[in-house]
Amino acid sequence: MNQKHQEDLAHIRSMMERSSRFISLSGLSGVFAGLSALIGGMYVYLLFKSNGIDYLTDEHRSYSFALVKELFWTGVAIMFFAVLFGIFFTIRKSRKYSLPIWTSATKNMLFNLGVPLVAGGIFCLALIYNGIFGFVAPATLIFYGLAVINAEKYTFSDVKYLGFSQLLLGLISLFLIGYGLIFWIIGFGILHILYGLIMFRKYK
Template sequence: MDSPYIGEFIFIYLLCISKYFLIMKNNEAVEAVKEIRVMMEKSSRFLSFSGTSAILIGLYALAGAFVARGIISPVKEIPDEYSTPGWITIAPHIILVALIVFVLSLSTILFFSARKAKKMNHSFINGPAYRTFLNFFLPLTVGGIFCVALLVEGDVGIIAPVMLLFYGLSLINASKYTYGNIFWLGCSELLLGLICAFFPGKGLLLWAIGFGILHIVYGIYFYFRIERYSAA
């Protein structure tokens, strides 16, 4: 082989080698950026939420709505009882049903979130978890106390929209510290709450859709599109 061709061959060979290492370095840089991003998300966001818990919460809500309907129906069917004293009579039962649904829902979230955190090999009790729960429960607690006051005073027509609205605000408020798509679930709850405000007679039905159906749909979406994908 003539020397000019040898030189050209060496030049092409070195050029290919340099491009190869450049590509390798670029790939390593991309992988490093991805790792940094994952670490930042773990340190700044609550990522232990489980789609299974959302599905179960929806089922609890539907069961609670069914029980509440049985409690409310006699009061609505008797004209003399459709008054503040009548609602005060059933208020403890409604509050009890709501508390049972709430305790079951909270226990389910904590159980599945702790189990997922263990699978992901990171702590369940951390800064992002505190921020998420604080931003979620602060408006939710205010809304819950407000709803109890409405129930005791007999202003039952606006309880369902108030619950949906405060719950939607709680989800939106907490979405900054966990999965961003929870924001859209919160917006859906807000929209449903506004619709419910204009149709108070359908309050329990819309409440069941908001806390029951929407949770089940979101839980299924989250499990198959996010949770299984991230676990793979």
């Protein structure tokens, strides 16, 4: 009887977790989001070089309007592919394990994730509008880290480690203005890949 009770309790806990947390998130989403960021980061570095800017050695950089515009659309493209991969692997995992996608937990996670991201996006647009480019990369890391930490209670608790890592990187990069691209590649590229691989192995 004790074993049956334990099995029943385990089943109840599993049902409660499914109803209160978004567990269709796939580690592969993180891997491919990281790969998108790495490719995008390398493209930005080459873009700087083609515009006569040696990112790693030039202390004083001037950005033309055309360059800023191309950097902006590169960022949009990276975000688009990251979201696209996230949707694809989430749907694939939910179908494989017969998990519901659009639940109250999904809505709560997206809301808690979205508020800091939208605020951060507007803040970054204001930085670009005022020509304060050096703080854009740190701001993206900081607001993204806060967003992930804020959404953690509605998905896997492990994501908070990714959030705190992004936040820490962003705060450090505030004191190393001029190296934001390097921190950005580490945060959105390398950390996402490492996190995705760990999550994939743990929750596959």
